[in-house]
Amino acid sequence: MNVLPINALSSLIHLAQATPAAKSFDPIAITNQLLNGVGIIGILLLTGLGLSITFGVMRIINLAHGEFIMLGAYTSFVLQSNFKMDLLLTIPFSFLFTAFIGAIVERTIVRRLYGRAVETLLATWGLSIVIQGVVKLIFTAQLKYVKAPPYTRGNWTPFQIGGQAIEISYYRLFIIFMALLLLGITAFLLYRTKLGREVRAVTQNRDMAKCLGINTSLVDMLTFAYGCGLAGVAGTVISSLKSVAPPMGQDYLVDAWMTVVTGGVDKLVGVLAGAVLIGESNAAIAYLINDPTARVIVLAAVIVLIRYRPEGLFTVQKRS
Amino acid sequence: MKKINRSNDALNGITRRRFIQYGSLAAATSIVAACAPTATTPTTTTGATSSASPAAGGAKGIKVGVMYSTTGTIAIVEKSLQDATFLAIDQINEGTGPWAGKKGIDGQMIEKVVVNPDSNWDLYNQMSKRLIDEDKVVCVLGCYTSASRKSVLPVFEEKDSLLYYPVYYEGNECSSNVIYTGAAPNQQITDSIPFCIKTFGKKGFFIGSDYIYPKESNRIAKAELVNGGGEVVGDEYAALGTTEFITIINKIKQAKPNFILSNLVGDSIPAFYKQLKDAGITSKDIPIMAFPTTEEEIQAMGPEFAEGHYSSFNYFQSVDTPENKAFVEQFKAKFGKERVTNGVMEAAYIQTFFMAQAMEKVAKEKKALNTSSLREATRGQVFKAPQGTVKVDPDNYHSYLYSRIGKWKADGQAEIVFATKAAVKPIPWSQALYKGRTCVHKTPDDRSNSNVETKKDLPVEFLKET
Numbered sequence: 001m002n003v004l005p006i007n008a009l010s011s012l013i014h015l016a017q018a019t020p021a022a023k024s025f026d027p028i029a030i031t032n033q034l035l036n037g038v039g040i041i042g043i044l045l046l047t048g049l050g051l052s053i054t055f056g057v058m059r060i061i062n063l064a065h066g067e068f069i070m071l072g073a074y075t076s077f078v079l080q081s082n083f084k085m086d087l088l089l090t091i092p093f094s095f096l097f098t099a100f101i102g103a104i105v106e107r108t109i110v111r112r113l114y115g116r117a118v119e120t121l122l123a124t125w126g127l128s129i130v131i132q133g134v135v136k137l138i139f140t141a142q143l144k145y146v147k148a149p150p151y152t153r154g155n156w157t158p159f160q161i162g163g164q165a166i167e168i169s170y171y172r173l174f175i176i177f178m179a180l181l182l183l184g185i186t187a188f189l190l191y192r193t194k195l196g197r198e199v200r201a202v203t204q205n206r207d208m209a210k211c212l213g214i215n216t217s218l219v220d221m222l223t224f225a226y227g228c229g230l231a232g233v234a235g236t237v238i239s240s241l242k243s244v245a246p247p248m249g250q251d252y253l254v255d256a257w258m259t260v261v262t263g264g265v266d267k268l269v270g271v272l273a274g275a276v277l278i279g280e281s282n283a284a285i286a287y288l289i290n291d292p293t294a295r296v297i298v299l300a301a302v303i304v305l306i307r308y309r310p311e312g313l314f315t316v317q318k319r320s
Numbered sequence: 321m322k323k324i325n326r327s328n329d330a331l332n333g334i335t336r337r338r339f340i341q342y343g344s345l346a347a348a349t350s351i352v353a354a355c356a357p358t359a360t361t362p363t364t365t366t367g368a369t370s371s372a373s374p375a376a377g378g379a380k381g382i383k384v385g386v387m388y389s390t391t392g393t394i395a396i397v398e399k400s401l402q403d404a405t406f407l408a409i410d411q412i413n414e415g416t417g418p419w420a421g422k423k424g425i426d427g428q429m430i431e432k433v434v435v436n437p438d439s440n441w442d443l444y445n446q447m448s449k450r451l452i453d454e455d456k457v458v459c460v461l462g463c464y465t466s467a468s469r470k471s472v473l474p475v476f477e478e479k480d481s482l483l484y485y486p487v488y489y490e491g492n493e494c495s496s497n498v499i500y501t502g503a504a505p506n507q508q509i510t511d512s513i514p515f516c517i518k519t520f521g522k523k524g525f526f527i528g529s530d531y532i533y534p535k536e537s538n539r540i541a542k543a544e545l546v547n548g549g550g551e552v553v554g555d556e557y558a559a560l561g562t563t564e565f566i567t568i569i570n571k572i573k574q575a576k577p578n579f580i581l582s583n584l585v586g587d588s589i590p591a592f593y594k595q596l597k598d599a600g601i602t603s604k605d606i607p608i609m610a611f612p613t614t615e616e617e618i619q620a621m622g623p624e625f626a627e628g629h630y631s632s633f634n635y636f637q638s639v640d641t642p643e644n645k646a647f648v649e650q651f652k653a654k655f656g657k658e659r660v661t662n663g664v665m666e667a668a669y670i671q672t673f674f675m676a677q678a679m680e681k682v683a684k685e686k687k688a689l690n691t692s693s694l695r696e697a698t699r700g701q702v703f704k705a706p707q708g709t710v711k712v713d714p715d716n717y718h719s720y721l722y723s724r725i726g727k728w729k730a731d732g733q734a735e736i737v738f739a740t741k742a743a744v745k746p747i748p749w750s751q752a753l754y755k756g757r758t759c760v761h762k763t764p765d766d767r768s769n770s771n772v773e774t775k776k777d778l779p780v781e782f783l784k785e786t
Contacts, residue, residue, distance in 0.1 A: 245587055248587065
């Protein structure tokens with residue numbers, strides 16, 4: 001936690017030092033960087049999607065979201081190291097496992113705090129520390145290694161000029177594909193099925209939904225579990241890009257929140273919009289200046305944005 | 321508007337009592353989480369009850385503080401330092417390993433007082449005060465990051481206690497209250513840059529995590545590269561804990577360096593190596609020379625991603641000495657077959673023996689064991705370490721260490737491609753930046769400015785075996 005202000009400060013010093021910003025404006029490198037932005041978008045979308053369910057649909061401030069990502073990554077690690085499973089095959093298992101843990105959390109903690117945002121925030125924050133502690137006790141604090149499937153190696157090269165190539169790695173393409181697929185499935189579930197209609201009904205007017213015979217407590221549990229399951233899938237997919245460790249979820253928590261809040265929470269497409277906006281602006285600024293500064297600028301921009309559009313960018317104006 | 325109203329309601333809805341309930345719940349959970357991992361390790365209970373001054377060497381044993389974070393972001397590294405320290409202390413108390421044939425310090429056991437500063441720099445400061453004032457430890461073994469060392473340094477200087485610090489660092493410091501057993505710049509950076517120029521080429525791209533050590537270390541390395549006729553084609557930093565490197569990798573592709581010099585730390589290391597290879601840059605195209613990348617990080621990323629890259633360190637698990645063979649065996653026997661050893665762990669291990677040998681010397685001379693007698697006895701201690709024979713420099717309290725460069729192989733171990741013939745005398749100040757500056761403590765407890773400006777190139781001195 002206390003690392004943050006130091007980072008922010010040193011990034012500001014970066015700014016002050018006026019880093020040699022404009023290198024030669026190489027069109028190939030810029031195109032590559034925009035493609036890199038697509039890679040970042042995939043990760044933001046994937047990590048933000050679960051949150052857009054728990055926060056966007058259910059209005060639960062879930063600070064343990066990062067820990068569910070971490071649990072998904074550990075599920076893959078366990079399955080891979082014990083049963084030599086392919087990473088992609090572990091995806092359903094991490095979904096089910098994290099959804100199961102999510103259901104337990106909803107039953108025991110979140111359920112008792114509906115409508116009390118600040119208490120939920122405190123409780124899920126405490127929960128995130130407990131989950132991290134438990135995982136550390138079981139697996140120790142050492143970094144763990146998850147292997148990417150061999151067929152996702154290498155780069156996709158749309159075209160080449162001279163010695164330079166425009167390229168993006170297959171795994172990044174897989175991530176964005178996975179994220180869009182999950183977004184599609186979620187949209188289908190939410191807008192095209194009976195369960196989705198019930199979920200939306202409960203969100204809009206709980207008492208009325210109850211009167212109409214909807215089992216609201218079951219709907220709540222399923223929705224929360226589904227959001228956590230999505231976080232688990234994100235954890236599995238991300239795990240092979242880095243290493244698996246108890247604090248890994250913390251890195252994604254802030255990014256996921258920024259994505260969801262920027263895009264707006266009323267519509268699922270808001271997450272996509274938020275991810276595109278943050279991902280590409282991050283990539284562009286990071287290319288022009290440097291990475292830590294890009295984070296500071298984007299975070300500051302999001303804060304300003306929330307000040308003037310608290311409901312996010314892509315929300316239809318409603319009469320209240 | 322709707323949402324704002326609702327959150328206001330939620331705030332107003334909290335009664336004071338409920339706030340305290342949940343607040344204390346949250347606080348309690350964090351305390352439980354912080355304490356849990358240490359509870360599994362043998363922790364001596366501490367408190368005001370030990371009123372008999374153990375510093376004077378009572379019958380109870382010699383109290384030594386062990387200060388490494390076992391929770392938080394840095395726990396990944398510091399836990400293995402703690403493991404290596406515990407191994408050494410157990411060997412000293414049981415009379416095994418390098419301590420075979422003896423038992424404890426002249427019959428007295430070392431009693432470890434373990435604290436966990438939770439990767440929080442302020443807590444290092446508070447806990448070192450507690451160790452010195454309340455637990456009355458003779459000395460403290462601990463710290464990993466430069467930030468934590470800078471945080472506790474005033475405490476050790478003000479209270480005149482002794483810290484044994486086991487980590488390679490950026491130099492530019494020379495306290496008479498710290499025994500530095502990790503590499504100074506001239507034992508790690510100075511040899512690796514000429515090696516890079518000779519083996520890979522003149523163009524270097526520098527990357528690192530965004531805090532004191534990587535920036536200072538890269539500043540020294542850049543100066544060395546320019547002195548050697550090389551060219552800095554890039555200099556990029558990523559926030560601590562960042563695992564997204566595609567932007568930096570794109571800049572590397574554009575700059576086309578001959579080699580990358582990496583001072584990334586923690587879980588950024590596996591992420592960077594993996595993403596570099598995924599982006600199609602192999603170790604044959606652009607090799608990485610790294611300082612903080614050790615066997616542990618290689619294991620965490622999968623050795624295939626590191627194969628063909630390089631690290632510069634005093635010690636590798638593959639160092640071929642009988643002492644190292646024994647050390648690796650004993651470590652694996654205690655902590656598990658799958659564990660690996662690395663340079664920082666070895667430094668944590670040898671500094672514990674420097675301390676034990678010094679305590680033994682104090683006991684033999686029948687002096688009271690306190691900071692000044694321990695410091696006096698630690699100066700000049702020689703130990704047959706896993707990396708080879710090492711010595712605490714009596715002038716600047718850094719250590720004579722070997723300088724080595726390893727090329728990572730497919731099995732996660734290093735093939736040593738460069739090694740000095742003997743341990744190198746430490747120079748705490750980078751000679752590329754501060755030509756001719758070194759440090760000599762004029763008295764054992766030197767509070768004056770101990771820097772010596774010779775204005776000349778300092779010769780490389782090796783440890784002479786006696």
